[in-house]
Amino acid sequence: MLTLHHLENSRSHRILWLLExxxxxxxxxxxxxxxxxxxxxxxxxRVHPLGKSPVITDGDLxxxxxxxxxxxLVDRYGKGALIPPPGxxxxxxxxxxxxxxxxxxxxxxxxxxxxxxxxxGPMPFFAKPIARGIARKVKGGFIDPNLDRIVAxxxxxLERHAWFAGDAFTAAxxxxxxxxxxxxxx
Ligand SMILES: N[C@@H](CCC(=O)N[C@@H](CS)C(=O)NCC(=O)O)C(=O)O
Numbered sequence: 001m002l003t004l005h006h007l008e009n010s011r012s013h014r015i016l017w018l019l020e021x022x023x024x025x026x027x028x029x030x031x032x033x034x035x036x037x038x039x040x041x042x043x044x045x046r047v048h049p050l051g052k053s054p055v056i057t058d059g060d061l062x063x064x065x066x067x068x069x070x071x072x073l074v075d076r077y078g079k080g081a082l083i084p085p086p087g088x089x090x091x092x093x094x095x096x097x098x099x100x101x102x103x104x105x106x107x108x109x110x111x112x113x114x115x116x117x118x119x120x121g122p123m124p125f126f127a128k129p130i131a132r133g134i135a136r137k138v139k140g141g142f143i144d145p146n147l148d149r150i151v152a153x154x155x156x157x158l159e160r161h162a163w164f165a166g167d168a169f170t171a172a173x174x175x176x177x178x179x180x181x182x183x184x185x186x
Contacts, residue, residue, distance in 0.1 A: 002026040007040050007053030008033055011066050014174050015054040018070060021174070024077045066178075067098055070171050082171040090166035097164040097172040105154075105179035108146045112186045115139050151183050 004019065006012045006028050019026050031041050031053065045051035048064045055064040058076075063069050074083050084090035119135035154176075157164065164172045 002056060002058045004028050005031065005044060005047050005053055005055045005057070007031045007044065010053050011178050012054035014066055014178055015056065015069055015073075017177070018073055018082075018171055018174050021082060021171075022073060022077050024073065065102075067102055067175060070098065070175050074171050078171075082169070082174075084165055084168070084170060090168070090170075093161075094165040094170050094172045098175050101172075101175045101179050105150055105176075105183070108143050108150065109179060109182045109186055111143050112139065112147065113182075115143065147183065147186060154180070154183075 002019075002024060004012065004015055004026055006016060008030065010033075016028070031044055033040065040051055040053060042051065044053060044055070047057065048055045048062055050064060052064065054066050054069055055062065056069055056072075057063075058072075061072075063072050074081070084094050115135045115138055119132050119139075123131055161167060163169050164176050
């Protein structure tokens with residue numbers, strides 16, 4: 001039985017969604033984040049050396065990295081579903097957005113989360129003005145302009161096509177759902 005090692009409030013939701021779309025039987029093992037640090041619990045380190053989620057186990061295989069998991073599931077269980085035909089322009093767009101999600105969109109979104117925490121998190125009063133000054137400078141000078149461009153690009157592409165890869169819903173839309181949701185609250 002395929003097992004999804006699922007961390008609450010995480011990228012793992014995409015894999016849950018994909019498994020449901022594909023109708024693959026699976027079991028789910030849930031992990032809670034540390035209440036203070038939001039980090040994954042150490043039990044996940046027993047599944048994969050990086051201790052992050054999503055990660056799946058399927059027979060002897062352990063597969064981490066959501067893009068790799070999406071590729072594996074679509075290839076192994078999809079029977080051609082949720083992926084455009086090989087050689088089509090849509091297939092190239094599918095591959096592009098599958099990688100774009102973690103390669104281009106998530107890094108500045110994660111940086112924004114970290115610098116928001118630095119700006120608003122608790123710290124000794126004398127360090128606050130310095131920390132806030134640095135956080136605002138990094139956000140204003142680097143993170144926000146990058147994010148604005150990324151979001152404008154995603155929007156312009158979705159004005160031209162109903163879905164990221166073209167006219168049909170694919171696994172690339174599932175992969176892109178996390179950065180889209182993160183961009184809304186960033
Ligand atoms: N690029 C990886 C990122 C994996 C990742 O960072 N997952 C986060 C959850 S969204 C995590 O496990 N965080 C907890 C931790 O780092 O302790 C992927 O797409 O699978």
